[in-house]
Amino acid sequence: xxxxxxxxxxxxxxxxxxxxxxxxxxxxxxxxxxxxxxxxxxxxxxxxxxxxxxxxxxxxxxxxxxxxxxxxxxxxxxxxxxxxxxxxxxxxxxxxxxxxxxxxxxxxxxxxx
Amino acid sequence: xxxxxxxxxxxxxxxxxxxxxxxxxxxxxxxxxxxxxxxxxxxxxxxxxxxxxxxxxxxxxxxxxxxxxxxxxxxxxxxxxxxxxxxxxxxxxxxxxxxxxxxxxxxxxxxxxxxx
Numbered sequence: 001x002x003x004x005x006x007x008x009x010x011x012x013x014x015x016x017x018x019x020x021x022x023x024x025x026x027x028x029x030x031x032x033x034x035x036x037x038x039x040x041x042x043x044x045x046x047x048x049x050x051x052x053x054x055x056x057x058x059x060x061x062x063x064x065x066x067x068x069x070x071x072x073x074x075x076x077x078x079x080x081x082x083x084x085x086x087x088x089x090x091x092x093x094x095x096x097x098x099x100x101x102x103x104x105x106x107x108x109x110x111x112x113x
Numbered sequence: 114x115x116x117x118x119x120x121x122x123x124x125x126x127x128x129x130x131x132x133x134x135x136x137x138x139x140x141x142x143x144x145x146x147x148x149x150x151x152x153x154x155x156x157x158x159x160x161x162x163x164x165x166x167x168x169x170x171x172x173x174x175x176x177x178x179x180x181x182x183x184x185x186x187x188x189x190x191x192x193x194x195x196x197x198x199x200x201x202x203x204x205x206x207x208x209x210x211x212x213x214x215x216x217x218x219x220x221x222x223x224x225x226x227x228x229x
Contacts, residue, residue, distance in 0.1 A: 004156075006156075040122070042203065042219035042222055101162055105156050
């Protein structure tokens with residue numbers, strides 16, 4: 001089955017730690033995205049990548065980092081610089097071009113303990 | 114600049130009655146518009162999309178939406194609600210000229226509650 005796989009589903013982080021969220025897709029999409037979801041705020045774009053070895057900051061990139069070494073993979077690292085990391089994180093991918101929709105993974109819920 | 118406003122944060126209907134979830138948008142270009150559904154602790158699933166073809170768009174699970182340019186609206190409807198429709202719904206607009214999902218702007222969501 002084609003789709004986007006995020007892991008883990010739940011993740012707990014201690015204060016001061018970096019954690020990495022995994023996102024893999026087998027849809028052969030060029031573009032991949034990371035969103036953060038907080039209650040009542042919709043989705044906010046963290047980073048996106050249109051092509052391998054290239055990525056751009058979204059609206060709330062501070063405290064996060066990404067890499068895009070392979071077309072299929074777009075891991076997100078939540079660094080200790082992110083002051084309020086507890087949230088639901090969603091990875092998405094899409095084809096290029098206008099009117100394209102995003103396909104989403106099942107999400108990772110990150111909690112700081 | 115683009116924006117999207119979902120007019121109701123919560124909507125409650127009885128099973129078997131019609132559903133109306135309201136969405137207004139603003140856009141500098143000819144927009145593309147989407148409705149997504151999200152069940153608890155899950156990702157988002159596309160219900161339907163408008164891409165400048167027919168103004169009445171039919172989606173999955175009996176949902177449809179009508180693009181009204183004069184009213185800058187894209188309301189989501191369903192004739193008869195089912196218990197499984199209980200979820201969060203997001204209206205999304207994109208007028209990014211180059212295309213791509215990085216140009217998407219999400220509404221804040223409408224929580225649909227279905228009463229038995």
